Amino acid sequence: MTEQAGGDPLFQSQDPIFNRKELLHVGHVPEEDRIVGRDDEIQSVAAEIGAITRGDPPNNVMIYGKTGTGKSLISRHVATRARDAAEDNEIDCDVLYVDCSEANTETRATRQLALSLADQTSYDDHIPVRGVGTMEYYQHIWSILEEFFDSVIVILDEIDKLDNSNILMQLSRAREARKTDTYIGVIGISNKVQYRETLDERIDSSFGHRELFFHPYDAAQLREIMRNREDAFQPDVLEDGTIELCAALAAKKHGDARKAIEILKEAGELARRTTSEAVSERHIKQAQEVAEINRIEELTSGATVHAKLALYALASCIVTGDRETYKTREIYERYADICELVATDPITENGLYRQLKEQAFLGVIESEKTGGGRSQGSYLLHRLVTDPKHIVKAVRRDDSLGELPPYDKLTDTDGSTRGRVDLSTFS
Numbered sequence: 001m002t003e004q005a006g007g008d009p010l011f012q013s014q015d016p017i018f019n020r021k022e023l024l025h026v027g028h029v030p031e032e033d034r035i036v037g038r039d040d041e042i043q044s045v046a047a048e049i050g051a052i053t054r055g056d057p058p059n060n061v062m063i064y065g066k067t068g069t070g071k072s073l074i075s076r077h078v079a080t081r082a083r084d085a086a087e088d089n090e091i092d093c094d095v096l097y098v099d100c101s102e103a104n105t106e107t108r109a110t111r112q113l114a115l116s117l118a119d120q121t122s123y124d125d126h127i128p129v130r131g132v133g134t135m136e137y138y139q140h141i142w143s144i145l146e147e148f149f150d151s152v153i154v155i156l157d158e159i160d161k162l163d164n165s166n167i168l169m170q171l172s173r174a175r176e177a178r179k180t181d182t183y184i185g186v187i188g189i190s191n192k193v194q195y196r197e198t199l200d201e202r203i204d205s206s207f208g209h210r211e212l213f214f215h216p217y218d219a220a221q222l223r224e225i226m227r228n229r230e231d232a233f234q235p236d237v238l239e240d241g242t243i244e245l246c247a248a249l250a251a252k253k254h255g256d257a258r259k260a261i262e263i264l265k266e267a268g269e270l271a272r273r274t275t276s277e278a279v280s281e282r283h284i285k286q287a288q289e290v291a292e293i294n295r296i297e298e299l300t301s302g303a304t305v306h307a308k309l310a311l312y313a314l315a316s317c318i319v320t321g322d323r324e325t326y327k328t329r330e331i332y333e334r335y336a337d338i339c340e341l342v343a344t345d346p347i348t349e350n351g352l353y354r355q356l357k358e359q360a361f362l363g364v365i366e367s368e369k370t371g372g373g374r375s376q377g378s379y380l381l382h383r384l385v386t387d388p389k390h391i392v393k394a395v396r397r398d399d400s401l402g403e404l405p406p407y408d409k410l411t412d413t414d415g416s417t418r419g420r421v422d423l424s425t426f427s
């Protein structure tokens with residue numbers, strides 16, 4: 001329904017394109033009936049934590065998946081439903097959510113847990129916000145749990161951003177260590193599949209958890225997700241085929257629901273800015289271009305210098321060469337040249353291989369194993385999933401890299417030039 005602002009006609013003119021634009025906002029959390037295309041994932045998460053609804057201990061679970069695959073949404077959704085179902089069975093249950101990209105130290109995370117537990121109960125001990133350490137926060141957490149709850153689900157979102165993972169051990173050992181009798185189930189979420197490797201063995205074994213992988217959405221699922229929010233637009237404003245096109249483009253690039261919705265919104269904004277009466281395929285295509293540059297920038301903003309140089313090297317190979325795919329070794333050679341030119345110590349080839357794998361997981365590149373024939377063994381071939389110029393633009397934004405060498409100054413070991421590029425395309 002369109003919200004009308006009071007009686008002042010100045011604010012009553014209807015938006016010609018949007019009806020309920022908030023449905024397309026980045027932070028918007030869809031209502032239950034607007035979550036689509038994730039039934040299996042919902043079932044899997046429910047299977048891990050569902051025991052609490054019967055008064056039994058839940059499993060810990062780690063959810064991995066690329067950005068925009070519904071990890072945060074589905075975790076909160078299932079946890080809340082589990083809590084409601086537990087309460088129907090007269091089990092006192094709570095759901096706690098910590099965004100570890102903000103609460104990125106153990107002290108911050110435990111403080112947030114303690115404060116939100118206190119907030120939801122009549123706990124009357126004062127919890128200081130400053131000047132106390134992690135141990136004191138844990139004490140409050142155990143006391144509140146013991147006094148008020150039979151079970152609790154703790155969602156640690158973006159868990160890889162935590163500076164140490166001791167909290168996992170504390171939470172999973174709390175019963176065993178007789179801190180509390182409350183059952184604690186942890187849902188950890190990360191878009192870095194290597195996260196587990198970084199866990200201390202001690203923590204890994206005490207946290208003993210299941211792992212779930214959320215895959216990118218396909219075109220049909222993205223279509224369904226966007227169809228379910230069509231009422232963000234005025235009736236008949238979306239031309240036939242626009243949602244289908246948007247879904248197809250997003251599925252081909254990344255399968256990220258958040259980005260797909262953003263493209264739809266951006267297309268609406270474009271239509272409005274150009275005073276068009278409808279959102280057409282042309283608007284979707286333009287919006288997609290803008291979104292793609294933003295996406296690569298976001299994805300690479302957290303990458304290491306070496307990952308960025310590796311991407312730069314791959315972009316360079318593609319632009320100056322005659323192929324779309326390159327071996328790790330070939331990228332490494334170009335990368336090493338670039339390192340020399342920018343006076344940076346290169347990492348090893350194996351190190352670079354790991355950085356490329358990380359980028360493949362994030363969806364900036366695609367890596368494919370290829371059999372190299374009987375005597376050659378198999379090797380990985382990497383390609384960019386996006387236009388090299390987007391990569392170059394994004395990498396050049398990183399000031400710490402200083403002045404990156406232009407591609408046409410790079411020469412092969414035999415002294416020949418490695419092809420020329422039109423540098424104007426990269427400025």
Ligand SMILES: Nc1ncnc2c1ncn2[C@@H]1O[C@H](COP(=O)(O)OP(=O)(O)OP(=O)(O)O)[C@@H](O)[C@H]1O
Nearest residue numbers: 034035036038067068069070071072073191257258
């Ligand atoms: N199955 C779905 N149905 C409806 N909307 C969805 C669905 N999945 C994702 N969305 C929309 O996309 C947004 C992003 O999803 P979510 O925050 O769960 O992604 P994520 O996997 O946690 O990504 P990140 O790794 O970037 O945190 C949601 O807020 C929601 O608006």
Ligand SMILES: [Mg+2]
Nearest residue numbers: 071072073157
């Ligand atoms: Mg998330």
